[in-house]
Amino acid sequence: MEKNNFNIAVLIDGDNAQPKLLGAMLEEVSKYGKATIRRIYGDWTMQQMNGWKEIINEYSFNPVQKFAYTSGKNSTDSALIIEAMDILHGKNIDGFCIVSSDSDYTGLAKRIREEGIFMMGIGQKKTPKAFVQSCEIFTFSENILNVPQLKGAAEPEVIEGDLKPEKLDLAFIDKAFDISSTEGEEEVYISKLGLTLRKIDPSFDPRAYGFKSLTQLFRSLPTYSVLHNEQNPMVKREIVAAKPKPSRKLRNLKTKPNDRSKSAE
Missing domain, CATH: 3.30.420.610 (LOTUS domain-like)
Structure with a gap:
């Protein structure tokens, strides 16, 4: 399938990703296809989501609200996983890009690949190896961040x-x-x-x-x-x-300094 016709669902864990890299992340995805489904998951009532609010419309992402009802439990993870499975079963997508550094998406990545669907991940270098290895391609956000933006x-x-x-x-x-x-x-x-x-x-x-x-x-x-x-x-x-290597005859001709001093005596 040609890249231009390769539809990718980009699902971002807003709690475990960097808003300032959103444009660069979409450029990474564009190397493999077009981001037809764009969603960012998180509790949008929390202050930590403010960075996403400033740019979500600029890049045509849909916000998905998930309240954190219980302390210590991440409802964002489960919401993203459930919707990813719905998209997978809909058969209208050719690949996924999960943006997170959380190991909770390891099982999801494996399940997607079992269906023969392209699986890409983007996250920080602290991302557990299990999640990285479950993806077909995994791009560290530090590598994106380290590329200078040169125009012209x-x-x-x-x-x-x-x-x-x-x-x-x-x-x-x-x-x-x-x-x-x-x-x-x-x-x-x-x-x-x-x-x-x-x-x-x-x-x-x-x-x-x-x-x-x-x-x-x-x-x-x-x-x-x-x-x-x-x-x-x-x-x-x-x-x-x-x-x-030097010939054996040549090696025999070489004498140690101590040997030369003894012969001089």
Whole structure:
């Protein structure tokens, strides 16, 4: 199905999301489809929801009121889950995006994926791994927050943000390349490689390592090179030659400093 025809329900837990990122979150969703259903859940009588009130109309979201009748119990979670199941059974949607850092949505994410429906999550890095791994794609809000908003300017290869880039696990990259290269090809389409990286780790994001795109990330790796073509760039793994070991005869000629001093005596 083409992305333009891919309908996604964006359901936001207003108690566990950041209003200032709403526009950026919709941009993330637009990479995979269009947000046809837009809802924000919470107790709108509470002061903590004021940030959402200021922008909810700007982005065409519908507020869903859920009163917190009992202290310590989050009625927002249950309301979002119930309505998500209603949407799922309605069969009028192609995917979901749940915006929250709460592990209570883990079961919902698993249930959605069991139906063969696209499941995306957006939340902070404190989000429990169980929820992250239950999604097909999970985007950390810190990665969205760390991208500078540049208008009319060329995109920098390296992101200059407030967060320190994470250290890249090269073994993880090599593993993804091996999986993508099912028949031992030396070159792999970068789009295919990106899908594999997401399958292994739904939260994989080049922005976490200081790069705007996967292509730019691979350009920075000495063991890989990016090959461009008109439609889809490819990645090639370079063979790094091992340094030759000195011959046994040469090693025998080398003497220790102590040995030389003894012979001088």
